[in-house]
Amino acid sequence: MISVAANALGADSGPVDISIDIGARLRKQGIVTAKLTAGARSAIWEIVEGISFQLGEFVDLIWPRDTGLSQADWDITAEGLEWTIRNPREYAGFVHRKGDTALVYLEIAARSEELLRGAWSQIKSAVETTTPSTSGLLGRVGQFLLPSIVGQAESPAGTLFQARAAGFLRQNTRSRERERLRAR
Amino acid sequence: MSDTLLSVDVEGLQEAIDNASEINWSDLTAALSEGVTDFKSRMTTGPGEWHAGYRVRKKDGTGLSNYYVKPDHKRAKISARSRRGWKIRQRGISAVLFNDARDNRRNFYAQYVRRPGEAPASAGELGPEASRAFEVFEEEMGKVAEKMIASLMGDLGGS
Numbered sequence: 001m002i003s004v005a006a007n008a009l010g011a012d013s014g015p016v017d018i019s020i021d022i023g024a025r026l027r028k029q030g031i032v033t034a035k036l037t038a039g040a041r042s043a044i045w046e047i048v049e050g051i052s053f054q055l056g057e058f059v060d061l062i063w064p065r066d067t068g069l070s071q072a073d074w075d076i077t078a079e080g081l082e083w084t085i086r087n088p089r090e091y092a093g094f095v096h097r098k099g100d101t102a103l104v105y106l107e108i109a110a111r112s113e114e115l116l117r118g119a120w121s122q123i124k125s126a127v128e129t130t131t132p133s134t135s136g137l138l139g140r141v142g143q144f145l146l147p148s149i150v151g152q153a154e155s156p157a158g159t160l161f162q163a164r165a166a167g168f169l170r171q172n173t174r175s176r177e178r179e180r181l182r183a184r
Numbered sequence: 185m186s187d188t189l190l191s192v193d194v195e196g197l198q199e200a201i202d203n204a205s206e207i208n209w210s211d212l213t214a215a216l217s218e219g220v221t222d223f224k225s226r227m228t229t230g231p232g233e234w235h236a237g238y239r240v241r242k243k244d245g246t247g248l249s250n251y252y253v254k255p256d257h258k259r260a261k262i263s264a265r266s267r268r269g270w271k272i273r274q275r276g277i278s279a280v281l282f283n284d285a286r287d288n289r290r291n292f293y294a295q296y297v298r299r300p301g302e303a304p305a306s307a308g309e310l311g312p313e314a315s316r317a318f319e320v321f322e323e324e325m326g327k328v329a330e331k332m333i334a335s336l337m338g339d340l341g342g343s
Contacts, residue, residue: 054246061247072228
């Protein structure tokens with residue numbers, strides 16, 4: 001949703017709010033956001049914080065500066081399942097480059113959608129890997145086993161699990177003997 | 185975000201609140217709102233504006249470089265990332281001002297911002313730019329307190 005308030009500068013001007021309701025998009029895909037675990041919410045927040053940083057960098061790159069006031073007013077942050085992207089400056093929606101009528105906030109809106117599309121598989125994966133897919137014991141067992149499946153590169157929890165598991169592995173006598181002979 | 189929390193001792197305000205026969209909350213809220221907005225404007229346009237560094241455009245067009253360059257670098261572009269980091273959250277007569285600027289490693293760094301040639305602050309200490317910002321904040325909050333005291337004493341004509 002893009003919302004730009006009308007003011008004296010015309011209909012397509014005023015403060016800009018191009019925030020994205022991630023929860024609503026998940027629900028559109030049949031995900032019951034009310035059932036998301038705290039871990040899933042936190043994982044989504046981390047992902048959205050990451051793309052918030054990238055969007056902020058994009059803003060710093062393309063936003064025209066005269067006094068710098070409207071650039072400093074961009075508020076881009078993850079708040080729960082909401083990606084807040086707004087600029088309360090009263091003329092933010094009117095900002096354009098010198099000699100160009102194209103409104104710059106529209107580029108930011110397009111970039112935000114692009115970044116979200118790029119991160120969507122991560123968000124879906126966060127939902128799927130941290131939310132029990134089945135109820136009852138099977139679901140809990142699935143969650144418990146998860147760290148060893150996702151592997152070291154993708155999850156610090158996986159690393160921890162693997163390290164602990166290694167501590168419990170014992171070689172049988174014949175393997176130990178073979179290794180000892182090889183070492184000589 | 186750094187957990188550095190700074191507060192200002194606004195002399196006389198508590199006494200004025202204690203002695204007020206009537207408190208016009210909207211006057212107090214407006215005074216605070218004006219003060220925090222003025223603080224943020226000063227961080228952006230001065231006097232005492234927050235330092236803005238220069239970076240160069242990344243080749244892929246997705247943003248600015250991770251490193252800073254001198255202002256006279258031929259491709260220098262003002263960054264002002266940590267100026268954009270200043271945020272205000274106000275509810276009634278409570279307000280929080282913070283700077284959530286992060287670097288490419290996603291570390292909060294506003295506390296350590298310094299101008300070229302200035303000595304860096306040690307870990308946990310307030311850097312030179314943050315110290316200056318705090319002085320501006322103290323000054324603006326002093327003005328807010330004056331307006332609040334005037335309202336509490338009935339000098340603003342509030343009901």
